[in-house]
Amino acid sequence: MGNSKEEIAKLKEAVNIEDVIGTYVELEYKLGGKCLGLCPFHDDSTPSMHVHTEKQIFKCFACNEGGDVIAFISKIKSCTFAEAVNLLRQEWCNGSTPPPQHIERREKAKAQKPPATPAQLAAMEASNVKFMRSMYGHHPALARIHEVKLDDHSWMDGNKYHPDCADITQAYVDFEVSQAGGTVPSAFKAMRGRIVFPIRDENNRLVAFAGRTTQTITDENRSYTPKYVNSQTSDLYNKSRTLYGLHLAGEPIRTETFAFLTEGYKDTLAMVAAGFKNTVAQCGAAFTDDQAELLKRYTKRVAVLMDADDRGREIAAAAIVVLHRHGMQTSELLLPPGEDPDSLFRRIGKRAFRSIVAESQLTGHLQALKESTGVDLANMCMEGSGNSELIRMNGEEMTDPLYDPEANGEEGNNESFSVRDPSECRSTPS
Numbered sequence: 001m002g003n004s005k006e007e008i009a010k011l012k013e014a015v016n017i018e019d020v021i022g023t024y025v026e027l028e029y030k031l032g033g034k035c036l037g038l039c040p041f042h043d044d045s046t047p048s049m050h051v052h053t054e055k056q057i058f059k060c061f062a063c064n065e066g067g068d069v070i071a072f073i074s075k076i077k078s079c080t081f082a083e084a085v086n087l088l089r090q091e092w093c094n095g096s097t098p099p100p101q102h103i104e105r106r107e108k109a110k111a112q113k114p115p116a117t118p119a120q121l122a123a124m125e126a127s128n129v130k131f132m133r134s135m136y137g138h139h140p141a142l143a144r145i146h147e148v149k150l151d152d153h154s155w156m157d158g159n160k161y162h163p164d165c166a167d168i169t170q171a172y173v174d175f176e177v178s179q180a181g182g183t184v185p186s187a188f189k190a191m192r193g194r195i196v197f198p199i200r201d202e203n204n205r206l207v208a209f210a211g212r213t214t215q216t217i218t219d220e221n222r223s224y225t226p227k228y229v230n231s232q233t234s235d236l237y238n239k240s241r242t243l244y245g246l247h248l249a250g251e252p253i254r255t256e257t258f259a260f261l262t263e264g265y266k267d268t269l270a271m272v273a274a275g276f277k278n279t280v281a282q283c284g285a286a287f288t289d290d291q292a293e294l295l296k297r298y299t300k301r302v303a304v305l306m307d308a309d310d311r312g313r314e315i316a317a318a319a320i321v322v323l324h325r326h327g328m329q330t331s332e333l334l335l336p337p338g339e340d341p342d343s344l345f346r347r348i349g350k351r352a353f354r355s356i357v358a359e360s361q362l363t364g365h366l367q368a369l370k371e372s373t374g375v376d377l378a379n380m381c382m383e384g385s386g387n388s389e390l391i392r393m394n395g396e397e398m399t400d401p402l403y404d405p406e407a408n409g410e411e412g413n414n415e416s417f418s419v420r421d422p423s424e425c426r427s428t429p430s
Helices: 005-014 017-022 069-077 079-094 100-112 118-133 142-148 171-173 184-192 248-256 265-273 291-294 310-324 341-348 350-373 387-393
Strands: 028-030 034-037 049-053 057-060 195-200 206-212 229-232 259-262 279-282 301-305 329-333
Touching: 005 069, 017 034, 017 049, 017 057, 017 069, 017 079, 034 206, 069 079, 069 100, 069 265, 118 184, 118 195, 118 206, 171 248, 171 265, 184 206, 206 265, 259 265, 265 279, 265 341, 265 350, 291 310, 301 310, 301 350, 310 329, 341 350
Parallel strands: 259 279, 259 301, 301 329
Antiparallel strands: 028 034, 034 049, 049 057, 195 206, 206 229
């Protein structure tokens, strides 16, 4: 991986500066998306270093040190720019467990700071709920937007948000997607003017928000206009321990006995809109051990579906490594080059999208069988002859790595990791 301007921008987008600096400095979170801490670059007795979570920069107003996350690592490690970039990639962007020294610092900081009380956690969530209610997009009336003609923009009064795709609208309603106005509470200033994706934990608590810019990201504005901004890490929310959409996907995952794992919020919404309700997204650029353990409570089988580009393939490969480390079975699904679930759904429509996902499931399943058994079933199948039947016919001759007899309540029947049109899926409780 190179150090081009685009690659550096992607790296900085993939990490939160407060998380990185927080492993070296105990940070105190303040309103307005700022953190304070003792500057490690001079003999600091009162917190002089400010970390701006929205701008993703730090600044010490005593010794004048400052910059982005790469500058911080370069300074604290006394290394070059290139060495700092490599360190960030190795320690923060591959889904691996943080180095022991980071864990030690985190545990020390936790020991010094008592955990939030139930009342404090309730107050944090209440603040989140208040912010969400300040927007119109979550309102039940939005559920009727799909009945409004898209060329009639009268419904856009206030802060309502429409995804500009009629077939996706209901999923955006169900997941409470909104748009923040120009005036928001100071604690949520980073979300101002952005499309806001509320994030709930598996117990349906409103723990955080992700805000996506409405601007088109270009080489010129990439460095100062992050595509997404996220709620700060707190006792209520830790993105490495949260899976987007799990509060609604839990039961469908158990019903279908497997989960789809996507790269982002919009991808999950596209999958749900297509009928694949057993879909979740990793929060953050890397799939973590904590997320694997969380998902393992619901299933041992995961179909990984990331963006069809170089970065997406890297993220998928890292996620699969983590899943395997936790004893889970995986299948990697591939979309047409350059596509992601959201872009593909919008381009070709719901019906064609469902067909491509089902075909990708089968392709990924056959590849998993080939890697596990050395037998290339794809070459044994005639085009359009019903590959899933051939897999079942061969079920008695080989072990299907994606079939879990225990999960299906069966013994000795190596049936395939099922591929079916979502319209045929079993209904789940609402």
